[in-house]
Amino acid sequence: MIQAVRLRKHYGRTKAVDDLSFTVKPGRVTGFLGPNGAGKSTTMRMVLGLDTPTNGDVTIDGKHYAELKEPLRKVGALLDAKWTHPNRSARSHLKWMAVSNKIPLKRVDEVLEIVGLAEVANKKAGGFSLGMSQRLGIAGALLGDPEVLLFDEPVNGLDPEGILWIRQFMHRLADEGRTVFVSSHLLSEMAQTAQDLIVIGKGQLIAQTTTEQFISDATQDHVRVRSPHALKLREILAASATVTEDAVNGALVVHGLPAPQIGEIAAENQIVLHELSPQRGSLEEAFMQLTKESVEYHAH
Amino acid sequence: MTLLAVERIKLFSTRSPYWCTALALALGVGLTAIIAGTTDNGQMSIGLTQFGSSQLALAVVLVMSALAVTTEYRFSTIRATFLAVPNRTSALVAKTVVVAFIAAVLGEIIAFGSWGLAKVMSPASDLAINTGAEWRHVAGVGLLYGIGAVLAIAVGILVRQTAGAVAILLVWNMLLEGLIGIIPKVGVKIQAWLPFQNANHFLALPGGDPAEQPGAGIDFKLSQWGSLAYFAGIAIALLVVALIVAKRRDA
Numbered sequence: 302m303i304q305a306v307r308l309r310k311h312y313g314r315t316k317a318v319d320d321l322s323f324t325v326k327p328g329r330v331t332g333f334l335g336p337n338g339a340g341k342s343t344t345m346r347m348v349l350g351l352d353t354p355t356n357g358d359v360t361i362d363g364k365h366y367a368e369l370k371e372p373l374r375k376v377g378a379l380l381d382a383k384w385t386h387p388n389r390s391a392r393s394h395l396k397w398m399a400v401s402n403k404i405p406l407k408r409v410d411e412v413l414e415i416v417g418l419a420e421v422a423n424k425k426a427g428g429f430s431l432g433m434s435q436r437l438g439i440a441g442a443l444l445g446d447p448e449v450l451l452f453d454e455p456v457n458g459l460d461p462e463g464i465l466w467i468r469q470f471m472h473r474l475a476d477e478g479r480t481v482f483v484s485s486h487l488l489s490e491m492a493q494t495a496q497d498l499i500v501i502g503k504g505q506l507i508a509q510t511t512t513e514q515f516i517s518d519a520t521q522d523h524v525r526v527r528s529p530h531a532l533k534l535r536e537i538l539a540a541s542a543t544v545t546e547d548a549v550n551g552a553l554v555v556h557g558l559p560a561p562q563i564g565e566i567a568a569e570n571q572i573v574l575h576e577l578s579p580q581r582g583s584l585e586e587a588f589m590q591l592t593k594e595s596v597e598y599h600a601h
Numbered sequence: 602m603t604l605l606a607v608e609r610i611k612l613f614s615t616r617s618p619y620w621c622t623a624l625a626l627a628l629g630v631g632l633t634a635i636i637a638g639t640t641d642n643g644q645m646s647i648g649l650t651q652f653g654s655s656q657l658a659l660a661v662v663l664v665m666s667a668l669a670v671t672t673e674y675r676f677s678t679i680r681a682t683f684l685a686v687p688n689r690t691s692a693l694v695a696k697t698v699v700v701a702f703i704a705a706v707l708g709e710i711i712a713f714g715s716w717g718l719a720k721v722m723s724p725a726s727d728l729a730i731n732t733g734a735e736w737r738h739v740a741g742v743g744l745l746y747g748i749g750a751v752l753a754i755a756v757g758i759l760v761r762q763t764a765g766a767v768a769i770l771l772v773w774n775m776l777l778e779g780l781i782g783i784i785p786k787v788g789v790k791i792q793a794w795l796p797f798q799n800a801n802h803f804l805a806l807p808g809g810d811p812a813e814q815p816g817a818g819i820d821f822k823l824s825q826w827g828s829l830a831y832f833a834g835i836a837i838a839l840l841v842v843a844l845i846v847a848k849r850r851d852a
């Protein structure tokens with residue numbers, strides 16, 4: 302279990318992580334979701350003791366990372382696939398890691414086999430494609446057969462086959478009872494991978510819930526209605542539904558009533574309708590809506 | 602012990618230490634070969650055999666040692682290291698021990714290699730190592746390299762990037778300390794307390810031709826072994842500062 306309590310990290314005036322509290326439970330894949338620059342990588346670096354929090358605390362099963370004896374046996378992490386020496390072979394890279402945590406050397410070949418790099422084990426990591434580097438990073442994370450796994454955007458640079466592989470792989474790890482914490486800036490990706498979600502924006506917590514709950518909240522069905530008698534219609538519908546007005550085109554957005562019923566109500570009250578269209582919010586749209594206030598870099 | 606093994610694996614699984622070792626050998630022993638080849642048979646001295654090892658090859662060893670840490674920062678493998686060994690001080694001390702040991706062994710090989718080559722090339726010269734001072738002059742090169750490696754690693758940890766660390770070390774060792782001697786009067790007084798000048802003082806042969814010996818004309822306040830201890834003290838002090846900084850800094 303990973304527990305962050307009022308975690309803060311400031312770089313000069315940048316508040317990379319701002320009063321963030323969350324819990325990551327074992328036996329589940331927990332997605333760490335946020336737009337670019339939201340502070341996901343910074344948070345993960347603090348979990349792993351690489352960066353010191355400005356304030357607050359984060360522990361793994363009640364201990365700071367630095368207090369773990371042979372930490373690779375407890376926590377496996379892939380923060381950046383490029384953290385390898387380009388002239389060092391994949392096997393040597395894993396070998397020094399294994400030796401440092403007294404992990405038997407036969408485990409090196411095991412994990413290379415698991416990630417599908419056995420054939421290039423003696424090749425230099427510098428010649429690897431991004432996908433291969435990711436696999437090597439995952440091999441490193443698995444080396445100590447750890448209970449807790451952290452992956453920072455692990456599907457970056459992977460082809461669809463690789464993405465599917467890693468998704469199933471994370472599910473398997475969670476099913477074995479491990480804690481799996483994986484970051485992404487794509488909700489659509491997380492929707493298929495994670496069971497729980499921790500959503501952040503601008504370093505602050507936006508939501509911590511199950512993925513299912515998050516999606517149903519975020520993508521509620523609604524109906525768009527346009528009428529020359531919008532004011533009157535709004536009054537009547539407000540009795541049995543939530544009605545808001547789309548500021549851009551003046552259409553009414555109705556939550557909580559299906560389209561046929563709205564049509565009937567309009568007919569009963571002799572109100573002319575110009576549009577009556579059921580809408581389903583897309584996942585990405587909902588996510589963007591939710592994090593709009595907290596997106597650091599807008600495209601112009 | 603585990604950490605020493607880790608650093609040894611890391612060091613020898615990349616190519617740069619091999620290149621640096623070869624270069625240091627070629628420069629150190631090579632310079633002696635040139636000197637021996639251009640000096641009349643019978644005129645070679647022990648002082649001349651170590652010119653390459655104590656000056657030229659030392660610079661290469663400083664660079665090699667700094668590279669051992671700066672490449673880790675360059676490729677962020679230092680983060681992978683700190684993930685595997687969260688006690689940063691132990692990890693960095695282990696690296697220092699391994700690199701300093703290799704540097705010291707390399708120093709002995711270059712020093713005695715140079716001496717042996719000179720003996721072969723200039724058989725009429727008196728190159729027998731008899732006195733304690735002569736032993737110190739040849740065998741001391743290894744000690745110098747070992748301590749130099751510690752100093753270079755400290756600079757590497759502090760600066761974190763190869764170009765900066767190498768520039769600092771080379772300018773400091775090969776230029777700055779010599780140039781300070783130009784300052785009238787106080788120059789030589791300051792030089793008596795500069796680390797690499799003291800390192801040279803440690804190696805100096807008594808009564809040798811002053812022109813042959815770097816650091817000639819400086820009025821050292823320390824004995825020759827005192828100078829070595831002083832050089833070592835500075836290297837260790839710098840390393841301690843570097844370790845404290847590395848511990849506090851975000852990796």
Ligand SMILES: Nc1ncnc2c1ncn2[C@@H]1O[C@H](COP(=O)(O)OP(=O)(O)OP(=O)(O)O)[C@@H](O)[C@H]1O
Nearest residue numbers: 312315317335336337338339340341342343344486
């Ligand atoms: N070492 C650092 N020094 C200064 N600012 C930093 C540093 N690391 C991160 N930041 C800033 O902190 C904020 C959060 O960055 P972080 O990398 O944690 O975001 P992220 O959620 O991982 O983004 P992405 O999806 O792009 O990977 C950004 O504004 C970034 O510029």
Ligand SMILES: [Mg+2]
Nearest residue numbers: 341342343453
């Ligand atoms: Mg990131």
